[in-house]
Amino acid sequence: MSVAAATDAAGHEANLIAAMAPLIADLAEDGDGAVALAGSRGKGRSDTQSDYDFRVYAHAYRPNLKLTVQWNRFEMAMKEWQIEGVRMDGIWMRSYAGVERDLDAWLAGTAVPKTFEWTIWGYHLPTDLASQQIVNDPDGRLAGWKRQLATYPEPLRDALLQQYREILQYWAADYHYESKVDRRDLVFLIGITGKLANAILQFVFALNRAYYPGDGWNLPMAAELPLLPPDFVSRMASILEPGRDPDALRRQRAELIAMIADLEVLIAA
Template identity: 65%
Template structure:
């Protein structure tokens, strides 16, 4: 017997206020500990993820970043790392999950950001990113907590206007992928054979590629792995009935013709993107 999924009731105003106060306390306590992870000092601290994007809920964790010229390599025997780990464990015991902290070297981030601004950025692959890590998204959305050099603010300023070179490169690269699959006979043959593993994988790839085009065309930084459709709905320039059509092809019918209908839906969306991006 199927049961409906449980839905958490919305928190009361008192609970929200209490959580907000604890969040302020958490950030105040963790910030100097995170900044202290920098070997040469001048550590900058930021908060990323869904909280930085304003999309967090009760299940969201805290994604901290720390920027510096260098960090201790022997984390296990580092007093500063041990202090951070102890504080993080204490907050987790109180129900506030911190997803560690991501140490980032200033020079490396600047190098990668310059490449993105020039339209030659390269996606980095991490296990926790299904479709790769998008540096401009992270830098643009992150909440700056401590920035002694002003470097993080400078990066944000560079991204305040969506770079033309990056937009053109992302639209061109991803439209090339979509054009290939719109006409490729392998797609049609896999549908006829009902090769489900292939089709499920391709569905995710095509959905991500379509969204890359849509966000770049709208000069809006791609969200990353979360909230893609919800954020796409807020964009001004979309193919007709975009959200409904994307949802339909992501949830194909289970009857024998469902995958073929999905393929045709994808081809129609790609055709509409050709018109949209030519404007």
């Protein structure tokens, strides 16, 4: 992207945020919800395919919200931006109390991703809060959450390393995986490859005291971490795209097991 195009894109985003943020904040019962931009744009990893993931936080929201003038204004504005080609699909409304309850659990080492249809490996609250771009923060709560997460919590790191290490060790040694390769059980093998790739990435990010980035941009962000097995990104890419030759599935399993062994070397060190 040229400098001029990047400047135009930044201006377009700023105009969108300026237009939508007051309407989003007004959905709160007191009319002053905290607003943030999350997802790839919050992380600074957006491209032309990225949408706008707005969050709003409040103590409570207006009763019968979707029948209110405030909701109608928000929805109409969103549709107008969508007509212009902006990808924005609604708003996620969160309560301060609910977020703080969940955050306390994560900080204490209870890593329980929440399951939603729009995420493959679950919603990870620390990732969202640590990376989101704060737009409106009347009580300073969003900034406070970022401060809490500025240093990676050791209880969370220990819990994630244990959880995903157990998964990786189990499947590296389990004969069912080998037998499924011999049978060319493709549905199983697609599933186990995704499961193990996710476990490896979760392990690597926790090892480096970096928040798992979510479903997108995993390998590019992993490439920036200091503690990695040799040739990590290229090896992961070859695992995920093993080819279609007769030995591809057997080679894929062998490479996964080798990667798991290299992770053991890293954690031992």
